[in-house]
Amino acid sequence: MTNEVMNRNDLMRNFFNNDNWMNFPSLFEDNFMTDSALKTDIKENDHQYEVHVDMPDFEKKNIDINYQDNVLTVSGRRDSFNDHNDKDGDMIMSERQSGRFMRQYRLPAVDSNNITATYDNGVLQVTLPKLAKETETGHHIEIN
Structure with missing residues (x-):
């Protein structure tokens, strides 16, 4: 019994002590969709991060991007679909969401003044250049 309780406590502690909580929708938002609707690829090299987010049927004016405290936040609103009503009762399946x-992504050491974004064919691309690493030149210190 003790092991079961400890395992449950470890599971909860691990869950809340990592970044999983950042992907949860706010409990106070109406009609807020989970992150499963915004599928993402993130590439990294020595100079930058490149984030690609699938955002089909979004209007560019309804997409907001923010970078603060090492976290990139991508949010948006997609209005309901014109053909979504079912006045004739013939809808047999509906998976599209409005x-x-x-989504939030932890991406540290970014030069926030040079972040760029484009939106084309339903894909948002955000390029986040990394801060230049300071090179320590070092010097000899004499002991007096």
């Missing part, structure tokens, strides 16, 4: 969406 509403507000948000």
Whole structure:
């Protein structure tokens, strides 16, 4: 019994002590969709991060991007679909989602003044250049 309780406590501690909580929608938002709607690829090299987010059917004016405290936040609103009503009762399946969406990504050491973004064919691309690493030249210190 003790092991079961400890395992449950470890599971909860591990869950809340990592970045999983950042991908949860706000409990206070109406019609807020989970991150499963914003599929993402992130590439990294020595100079930058490149984030690609699938955002089909979003209007560019309804997409917001913010970088603060090492976290990139991508949010947006997709209005309901015109053909989504079912006045004739003939809808047999509906998977497309509308509403507000948000994802957050922890990307440290970014030069926030030079972040760029483009939106083309339903894909948002955000390029986040990394801060230049300071090179320590070092010097000899004499002991007096």
